[in-house]
Structures are given as structure tokens and as C-alpha cells.
Amino acid sequence: MPPEIAQFLSGSVLLFLLFGTGALVAAIAMVLFPNPVRSALCLVLNLFCVAALYLLLNAYFLATVQVIVYAGAIMVLFLFVIMLLNLGAPDRAIDRLRWQQPVAIGVALVLASVFGAVVYESVPATEPSVQMAVPAAPEAPSDRPAYVQVRPDPDTMPPVTPDTMGTASGIGRNLYDPGQAWLFPFEATSILLLIAVIGAVVLAKRRLPGETDLATTRIGDGGSNE
Amino acid sequence: MNPEIAANSAANPLLPVNGAVPLSWYLILSAMLFLIGVVGVLVKRNPIVIFMSVELMLNAVNVSFIAFGRYLGHVGGQMISIFVMAVAAAEVAVGLGILISIFRSRENINVDEVNLMKG
Numbered sequence: 001m002p003p004e005i006a007q008f009l010s011g012s013v014l015l016f017l018l019f020g021t022g023a024l025v026a027a028i029a030m031v032l033f034p035n036p037v038r039s040a041l042c043l044v045l046n047l048f049c050v051a052a053l054y055l056l057l058n059a060y061f062l063a064t065v066q067v068i069v070y071a072g073a074i075m076v077l078f079l080f081v082i083m084l085l086n087l088g089a090p091d092r093a094i095d096r097l098r099w100q101q102p103v104a105i106g107v108a109l110v111l112a113s114v115f116g117a118v119v120y121e122s123v124p125a126t127e128p129s130v131q132m133a134v135p136a137a138p139e140a141p142s143d144r145p146a147y148v149q150v151r152p153d154p155d156t157m158p159p160v161t162p163d164t165m166g167t168a169s170g171i172g173r174n175l176y177d178p179g180q181a182w183l184f185p186f187e188a189t190s191i192l193l194l195i196a197v198i199g200a201v202v203l204a205k206r207r208l209p210g211e212t213d214l215a216t217t218r219i220g221d222g223g224s225n226e
Numbered sequence: 227m228n229p230e231i232a233a234n235s236a237a238n239p240l241l242p243v244n245g246a247v248p249l250s251w252y253l254i255l256s257a258m259l260f261l262i263g264v265v266g267v268l269v270k271r272n273p274i275v276i277f278m279s280v281e282l283m284l285n286a287v288n289v290s291f292i293a294f295g296r297y298l299g300h301v302g303g304q305m306i307s308i309f310v311m312a313v314a315a316a317e318v319a320v321g322l323g324i325l326i327s328i329f330r331s332r333e334n335i336n337v338d339e340v341n342l343m344k345g
Contacts, residue, residue, distance in 0.1 A: 010245025020255045027259055027282055031266040036274050043278050046259075050285055053255075056247070057296040059304055062288075062311075069311055074281065074318050081322045082274055085329050104268030108261055115257040119250060165301045174301045175308070182305045189312045196316035203323035206330075 015056055023049035040078050047071040059166040252293035259286035273337050277321055284314045 026046035030039045047070045054063035164170045175182050240250050259282060266279030288307045295303020328340055 008242050008245075010242070012247050013242050013245060016247045016251060020251070023255065024258055024262070027262040030275075030278065030282065031262055031269065036272050039275050039278055043282065046282065047285065050259075050289060053252070053289060054292055057252075057292050059292050059296070059307075062292060062304055062307055065308070065311060069315060070281070070285070074315060077318060077322060078274060078278060081325060085326065101269055104265060107268060108265045111264060112257075112261050115261065119253055119257060166304060170301070171304060171308070175305060185305075185309055189309055192316050193312060196319045200319040200323035203320070204326045 012056055016053065019049045019052040019056070022046075023053070036082050037079065040075060040082065043078075044071050044075050047075070054166075057166070058163060061166055061168045061171045249293055249297040252289060256286045256290040256293070259283075259289065271337055273325055276337065277318065281314060281318070284310055 023046050026042045026049060030042035030046065033039045033042060047066060051063040051066040051071070054060075054066060165174065174180060175186055177183070240248065242248055263279045263281075263283035263286060266282065267276050270276050270279065288310055291303040291307045291310070293303070295301060295307075332340070
């Protein structure tokens with residue numbers, strides 16, 4: 001391969017083109033399919049392609065989480081609700097606002113021009129270096145005897161570099177580091193998930209006879225259901 | 227290829243340098259995925275598909291975050307992506323609960339006809 005072409009075509013570029021195109025095609029097919037089940041399956045394909053892009057970006061842990069949480073749990077939930085509510089009817093059968101589609105396409109074109117202008121103007125002339133300078137590992141001698149260290153000492157572990165920060169170890173050591181800003185959002189996320197679980201149960205649970213339905217009670221109704 | 231063009235393209239952020247995918251490609255892909263999600267939210271009438279389009283938009287933003295984190299060598303991009311995923315999971319759980327609740331009370335979840343909160 002001539003060197004001027006080898007400069008543009010490498011393995012990572014080819015993989016990006018493959019999975020980026022796959023993600024785009026799957027996303028467009030998701031919007032174009034009238035059948036919600038096919039849309040959901042296209043979204044699964046899109047999520048897999050995006051997970052492959054995460055791997056290209058050295059985000060190994062997030063790629064795994066993407067497949068397990070998004071393509072696994074969330075999409076199963078979507079398909080379950082589609083089939084539970086029998087929503088497989090094509091979209092056009094319930095389409096009543098004819099003018100909405102051209103308006104939506106116009107809005108999308110405006111947004112596309114805004115995005116294009118931002119990307120065109122804000123991409124710097126020279127890319128920042130992919131590899132950041134990594135400070136050398138601190139040679140902190142441990143005053144404890146060796147047999148006390150039943151688990152790795154954070155002082156003697158190799159530092160988290162841009163290459164290793166996508167691994168489970170790198171994610172965990174940054175996420176739970178009290179010296180960084182991520183511990184409090186992490187705890188807040190746990191409360192958010194708890195609220196979501198309680199809210200979903202309250203919303204979706206079947207009313208027992210004689211019980212006030214929290215989800216559909218109107219304020220000021222005195223607890224009586226409509 | 228003309229060597230002059232090759233020399234110019236080395237400084238062009240839209241072309242790969244030494245076989246590395248430029249950051250701008252990830253940003254353009256992210257913007258396109260986000261746009262497709264916006265079109266889906268605006269065009270589709272089925273609330274489930276609208277939810278899926280919202281998921282697509284969240285994913286597009288995640289691509290941006292992770293690409294920025296990778297190219298700037300900062301761990302914050304991946305951290306924020308984790309939180310975005312958690313929020314997306316919570317949103318799906320609550321949203322699908324709302325859909326089931328609406329469907330139970332009116333047997334119809336066309337977004338044009340659900341106007342309980344209209345003033």
C-alpha cells in the first residue's frame with residue numbers, strides 16, 4: 001500500500017467507518033420502520049455498533065456495560081412492553097397530524113445546519129495529542145510489612161493512564177476516588193435509581209379493590225377515583 | 227495522490243493523521259445520531275418509538291463524551307457516560323411505567339390523544 005494512502009487507511013479508520021456506518025444505517029432504519037418491534041431490533045444493532053466504537057476509544061468497561069445494560073436490559077424491557085400492550089400496529093395507522101412530518105424535517109434541517117456550523121468552526125486546527133503525558137509513578141515506600149498487604153496498595157499500583165482508564169480497574173479507581181468529583185454523583189445516582197424503582201412500581205401496579213390509586217388520583221378529589 | 231494535497235491534509239482536522247481516527251469524525255457521527263433521534267421524536271406517533279429515539283440521542287451524547295475523554299486524556303468523559311446510562315435506565319423504567327398506566331386507563335396511547343395534562 002502506498003504510504004500516502006496508508007496514512008489515511010489504517011485498521012482503526014476502517015473499523016470506525018464500518019461501525020459508524022452501521023450505527024447510522026441502523027438509526028435511520030429505526031426511524032423509518034413503521035413497525036415498533038423492527039425499530040427496537042434496529043436500535044439493538046445501533047447499540048452494538050456504538051459499543052464497538054467505545055472499544056475503539058479504549059472504553060472497554062463502558063462497551064461491556066453498553067451491551068449488558070442497553071442492548072440487554074433496556075431493550076428487553078422495550079420489547080416486553082411493546083408485546084404486553086400489543087403495540088405492534090404500524091405507525092401510519094394512528095398518524096393524524098399530517099403537517100407534523102414536514103415541520104419535523106424542517107426543524108431537523110435547521111438543527112443539522114447548526115451542528116455543521118459548530119463542528120466546522122470549532123474543530124481546532126491541530127488535534128491534541130492522543131497520548132497525554134503521564135506522571136511517573138510515585139515511589140512511595142510502604143512502612144507496612146509485606147505480609148500485611150493482602151490487597152494491592154493504591155500507592156504502588158501503576159497510575160491510571162489514558163490507555164488503562166477505560167478498564168474496570170481504571171473506572172473503579174477514578175469513580176471511587178474521594179479526591180475526585182465522582183463519588184457524590186455516584187451516590188446521588190443510587191438514590192435516583194431507588195426513586196425510579198419505587199415510581200415504576202407505583203405507576204404500573206394494579207389497583208387492589210378499595211385502594212386509592214396513587215397514579216391516577218386527581219388532587220382535590222378526596223381520594224375517589226375517576 | 228498529489229503530495230501537496232497530502233501535506234495540506236496533514237493539518238486538516240477532518241482527515242486522519244498517521245492512521246488515527248480524528249476527533250472530528252466521532253463528533254460528526256455523534257451529531258448525526260443525535261439528529262436522527264430528534265427526527266424520530268418529532269415524527270413518530272408511537273410513544274415507545276419516541277422513547278427509543280430519546281435513547282438514541284442519549285447514546286449519541288455518550289459517544290461525544292467518550293471521544294472527548296479519550297482525545298483529551300481525561301477520565302471525566304467516561305464517568306459522565308456512566309451517569310448518563312444510569313439516568314437513561316431510570317428514565318426507561320419510569321417512562322414505561324407511565325405508558326402502562328396510561329394504557330390501562332384509556333386503552334390507547336397515541337401521543338396525539340393523550341392530553342390529560344393539557345390545561
